[in-house]
Amino acid sequence: MGWLGLDDTDTVSDGCTTYTLHCLLESLPDGVEASIPSLVRLWPFAQQRTRGNAAVAVELTTNDEQALLAFLDTYWNEHLQPLKGGMGVSVHDREQSPTDPGMVWFDEKPDEASFYFDTVQRHVSLDEAPRPTQSWGGQGRIGAVAAVVWPMHSITWEAIAWREETRWSSKARSVCEHTLTEVAMNDETFMSRDPRTERSLISPRGTCPVLFGVRAKTQAVASSAAHALSAATRTEPTIGMRVFATNQASDDHLQEVLESTVQSVEVLHRGTTKIRTEHGEWLAFAQSGNIKLLAQALKAGDRIAACGLEAKPGVIHIEKLSLCHAVPIRSRPTCRECQRTMKSMGTGQGVRCPTCKKRNPDAWIEVDRELETNAWVEPPVDARRHLARPLAWYADRNPANPGNG
Helix, strand or coil: CEEEEEECCCCCCCCCHHHHHHHHHHCCCCCCEECCCEEEECCCCCCCCCCCCEEEEEEEECCCHHHHHHHHHHHHHHHHHHHCCCCCCCCCCCCCCCCCCEEEEECCCCCCHHHHHHHHHCCCCHHHCCCCCEEEECCHHHHHHHHHHCCCCCCEEEEEEEECHHHCCCCCCCCCHHHHHHHHHCCCECCCECCCCCCECCCCCCCCCEEEEEEECCHHHHHHHHHHHHHCCCCCCEEEEEEEEECCCCCCCCCCCEEEEEEEEEECHHHCEEEEECCEEEEECHHHCHHHHHHHHCCCCCEEEEEEEEEECCEEEEEEEEEEECCCEEECCECCCCCCECEECCCCCCEECCCCCCEECCCCEEECCCCCCCCEECCCHHHCCCCCCCHHHEHHHCCCCCECC
8 A cells, every 4th residue: 555646747738637647547457446536736836837736646555566666667657757848838928847747656655744735835845855665757746745745634625527639629618507507506516607707617728638627525526516517418528537635725825814014005007906014015916806906995004914825035925815903094174164174274283274264273083994894805716726715614704713614
């Protein structure tokens, strides 16, 4: 018995590491049993990441480990090593790195949860990874090890179906809309459809083997939803389906809630908003919906709380945001008789109505802003990271509290 990990077999425009593992598992020799595989999303800013930056792992049971390792060595040389150096066609400006597949084998699952959390929260090097019993390849070994050591404290499920190879080069996908509507209405599924636009969120938009992936809170719901979609007459043919245990919707990539005082707010290109705090710059991106709107309503002196990911030192990308305290607006009082804004008569001398000359010793008044405090906001469904846990899953919709599940 042991654990197999695999990563970096795809590019930004083709291939899929989940399908690569599926093919390997379908080829296992007699006498080898596979458990439910794991799909682990890693640090979203990793330089060599592809589309979803995911690695996979699976526990294998056999009475002849040496024969299994011999099979894995042959499979690596014939099917996985040739994938090295692949480059896809990106629709983004992000710099690409050629594929550098990695595969690892552990006789026993290492108790190295700290390495997993490192790989979802920051850049790590291969030197930091626990040493496997046997390994093949290059940088992909980092993700492969991370997938193996994932402690599975917070688990969701994704059932992935793959399409016929003749369709891989096409971005268009046919998935039954009626069945998808039924799947999305199930409270045990999540991120199936954007409630604002009704757009499907289960199918990739690029060229790759994946037809769809249904995410759910339980293995049974993920499996039944995927089978229903595959069996629907308006869904294109599939060549396989497998359920993965995943770290999606876990918030494992986030650390503690940060509280800070707003120093300044600057609206950038297309509405992206930069909040300067004593903890550095916090960015609310244009696509972040209510986070962006709240960020743009902030003023210097406001006290805020946030969860986010440090993209580079001193710069945090906000994923959840809350206003703890809003400073009031200071303004000149209004004359009760003339309804005119009163004017200052000089330092320490109060204010006077420019029309009736009535005086008021209070040079300023404070007006509370109409902003809700201690209420967390998050991006719309289609703008969230795979790892992002919905606020609805937390007690009182507060990420500082344990989740409701």
